[in-house]
Amino acid sequence: MSELILYHGNDPITVKPSAEQCYLYRIGAGRVEGGEFIDLNDATHLNTIAETIRDSYSAWIYSLNNMFVDSRLILDDLSLFFLTDLSCKRSEFFETFDLICNLILLRERLSGVQLGAARLIGVDDAFISAFESTFPNVPITIGRHKKEIASVGRRIVADTLFLGRAIGVLVMNRFTTRRLKKAPGRRRIFFSFYPQMFEGRTRETKYGTLVDDVAELAVMVLADGMHQEVSLREYFTYSREAERKGMQVIDRYLRFRDVYLGLVWAVRLWWWYASQRGSGRHFEGIDVSGFVRGELRFSISRITRLCILKGAIARFLRQCQPDEVYYYPVEYPLGRLISWVTELVGSNIERTGFQMGIVSQRRLEQFMAPEEASNKSPYIHHAPIPDRVKAEDTMAASIYRSAGYQGVALMNKVYRYEYLEKIEPQRRPGWCLIAPGLHDGAMMLEQLRDKIRQQPETTWVVKPHPRADNQYLQQWSTGSEVQVSERSVADLLAIVSEVFVTYSSVGLEARQLGLKVTVINVPGRVNASPLLDHVG
DSSP states (O other): OEEEEEEEOSSOEEOOOSSSEEEEEEESSOOEESSOOEEOOOHHHHHHHHHHHHHHHHHHHHHTHHHHHHTTOEETTEEGGGGSHHHHTOTTTOOHHHHHHHHHHHHHHTTTOOEEEEEEESOOHHHHHHHHHHSTTOOEEEESOOOOSSOHHHHHHHHHHHHHHHHHHHHHHHHHOSSOOOOOOOSEEEEEETTTTEETTTEETTTGGGOSOGGGEEEESSTTSSSSOOOHHHHHHHHHHHHHTTOEEGGGGOOHHHHHHHHHHHHHHHHHHHHHTTOOOEETTEEOHHHHHHHHHHHHHHHHHHHHHHHHHHHHHHHHOOSEEEESOTTSHHHHHHHHHHHHHOTTSEEEEEOOSOOOTTOGGGOOOTTOEESSSOBSSSEEOOSEEEESSHHHHHHHHHTTOOSEEEOSSOGGGGGGGGOOOOOOTTEEEEEOOSSOHHHHHHHHHHHHHHOTTSEEEEOOOTTSOOGGGHHHHTSSSEEEOOSOHHHHHTTOSEEEESSOTHHHHHHHTTOEEEEOOOTTOOOOOGGGGTOO
């Protein structure tokens, strides 16, 4: 009889096999020691599986809209399903798709193998159910049981705090702006987040020189509390700062009835969630019910917050009456909110979506089911999209078109790369930049640990993602093996000779400069880097 050890984690562990033939599968960068193992991980095949099931998975996710429509979770001719992270397939937040791909790979690799036992380490209840459905006759034991993602209690507490901040913003607006001035009419308006998406709080990083006048920028400071999170004190500072620069602050258009709308939908959605949480969901013969419930819990928070923002965006657009709006990320709930609300305000406003980040054959956010997208209301059975999309390269444009986006065209220039024009690379020998993505920093450093220790003469510089939870760096910052840098990406790309990435767009930027770029595959993680697609 054989045994399978499956470890989901990034820390090294020691495990003693209990059978002569022991298979090992890792999800994450954690090393497993303690015996002789047959390694089942295969990064190339995992990526192939992801591309193979991508379209069927997108269609299956789209089918889940029926549960919202059947329950009449509809607001102003929009099914609220399309504002969920579940609908948008947020693979950087949720492991659902990756874990499904891993289970399919395991099912293939262990076909014909008689497993006598399986030890699952570092997994949650959702994964246990999925594994049991994939290997129904294999006895399992659990080690390091992980808590469920986005628990109900945690989400309710977080949303209550956000509602409190929204009320605080309303009170603050009342005292800091005696009377809201009519927004000046503008031919174009560019939506953004302040200060997160500004370089030195002056230049919008995605639009760059496409913006002719700072008055064309309409910024969110409070936003949905997820794209950026600010305290009331920070809101006071940033909103006044943005207005002094000449920008329009959308949060100034919030009203108490917006908070009331969000509260009403929060109560209704949590009540609905409780009524259907026992429903079973299967994909490719795998029980994914627990994964879906986790994504729904998080998505209810998202919908609640977007319902609060809806009124503010609509009032601003009615005041400003632009001919055209630019915005990102069009594939995410907030971008879909803007697509929808702009259509509600005036169908004559041209909506231009802007590619925000990377696009690849394995990054699910850009993919949708056939007939899923529409740029015209009603949006009960269709996801709201812009009238046109500006893409950065031919492959990204092709993906947007295949997903149903309309009016897809290439940018005249990739504005977020403008800063590269000023860089003259020094290419210092032995200087390497490690550029993690939003959620893979700990995994990436662990994966590179042996290489870092084997090359002590190399200068390893880590540039943490500015919006990530970077607590993992504490164990590295005390040693001399790596340097954790707060310098800008531009400064670092100017001096290093090699860059290590997983999926971060910094890899694309480094390649633009002619630097050597190494793409790191983390075990059990689908790699969404477009560098693996040989972008031209």
